[in-house]
Amino acid sequence: MKNLTFAEKIARFVVNLNYDDIPQRVIKKAKEQILGVLGAIYAGSQTLPGKIIIKTIKEWGDREEASLIPSGVKTSVRSAVLANCSVGVALDYVDYLLSGHTGISAVPVSLAIGEKLESSGKEVLVAQIIANEIEGRLGTSVFIGPQNGQCWSYIHLIGGAVAAGRLLNLNEHQITNAIGIALSQSIFTILRGFMGPHSKLFTTGIPSQLGVQAAYFAMNGLTGAADIIESPIGFCSLMADIPLKFMVTSALGDAWVTDTICYKLYPGCAYIDGMADCILKILEKNPSLNPNEIEEIIVYSSILTSVMNDLAIPYADLDHIKKEQSHVALNFSIPYNAAVLLIDKELTPKQFTEERILDPQVHELAKKVKIVNDISTSMDILEALPSIQIPNPKDIIAGKFSLKDVNLEKVKVGFGAKVKIKMRDGTVYRASQKTPKGTPGNYIPLERKYRQEATAINLPQDKIQNALTTVESLEKLQNIREFIYNIILS
């Protein structure tokens, strides 16, 4: 392994990983990830930008290889990947892990190619987990750099390439080329295009599609740079301020970043989750809380939550939403989410419909939300570092660190919050949530999310039940099309 490039090491991992090499706990998390991602795609397909993307792709027409989710209309693999990955991020309703929002490429890419090739459930799961593991590591390698979070859209390039490469049964040389081809066009998301308008949906769809195409080109002999990741004029050097190149293959097969997965139970940025949990706790104890009688809502949040909210502010006001006809910025707005949750008593995709986002009552209540940068909540995030024995960051930068040194099962990457609601009559309601629901340490089965979103698009109940039963034993499925049949409308 010593003289191999990073892309070659990844290729070796992709070709040689066996289903039986993957711990059962990781496989279980991948199955839950499928349910969570499908729920997000169903919900995203009902949004205005989701509908426009699906309409456009249907108009293109194409070879009938894979399904658009949820309609079941058949199109080419690359169009299905573009549509399903894009629609899935419409509401920011998909999981994330250390480091990246990997599920929304790992799952739709593996399903689309698996459907075309009639792959087994086992092979689809392996491809999905490979994509998670490689995307997460690539994200970590450029952690100290100008892009972050979902703006790391280039992680989906490599995710698409390796998942497709595995399912297409490419050899090491071909997968190395696929990675070289994919990362040669390392696109990232421009923040303004992400924060507010519909174009945010392409954060995942376009790079995933390019990654898949790279695998097909490599299959036919097209070459890419084997040292694309570590070359002095390569990916890490150009994408990071301080490249952590060694992270790209750190403990591959020995440590599983899929262990750190955080599922989304609510639409919206992860930084919303702690606040949403708090308000739902308050509403559970006080179901008759009248939003008209609220004087002030104070959200004590980590500084990361505040930063994200600050970036959304210019695009989350009513006038701007009308102008861009988009709910997207609201998925990052603490005031909107707190207000709509208190009025509707729930935080689901229904709170982001074209009509709901324009309700002046919600925007008026949102003005009563005050965000306080809370030191203890911010420190909770930092305190997770010593508890999992991450060494001095200088050692990380120097490469004296392996993911094997960390118990990834114990990493907590959720973002907590505290909420105080002051009523006009002087009553005060309080709640806090250190570990948001859906994140490590507070896992909630994704069955409910899947049922909720599948029911909302009128997927027949027998199909919903079949999908839930099938996913539990996906590894026994000889042909993934049996599962696909149960997750689409026709």
Added chain:
Amino acid sequence: MQSLYDFLQQFVRNINNIFKKSKIKLPNIIELYPFGIRTNIRVHNGDTYYLVVSPEKCFVKKGASAVDLNIEASESFWIGAMKGEYSIVSGVPTGKVKIRGLRSSFLPLILLSSLIALFSNLK
């Protein structure tokens, strides 16, 4: 009325205290930017202050220095940010904050903005 320089000095005192007392290894987090955060805080049509936040030394002094991170805003914006009324980052999308080379400055800007939001107004 406190001047911007007074606020920056208070921030530096708070950060130095945090470094001395903290159990949470804040210096190590700063070391993620191993050379520290070195910034010219520029006031539009006004003075410039050189602010250094690093584990070895935190200080502010009047005048500019040759550093990559240059942040410019009006004096009233700076004072509002130092009071914790809003973050520095919030002024970027609206154009109230001007950054030279946003792409290469974005992460240290977020780190500095976060530190100021958390610790500038700490009593």
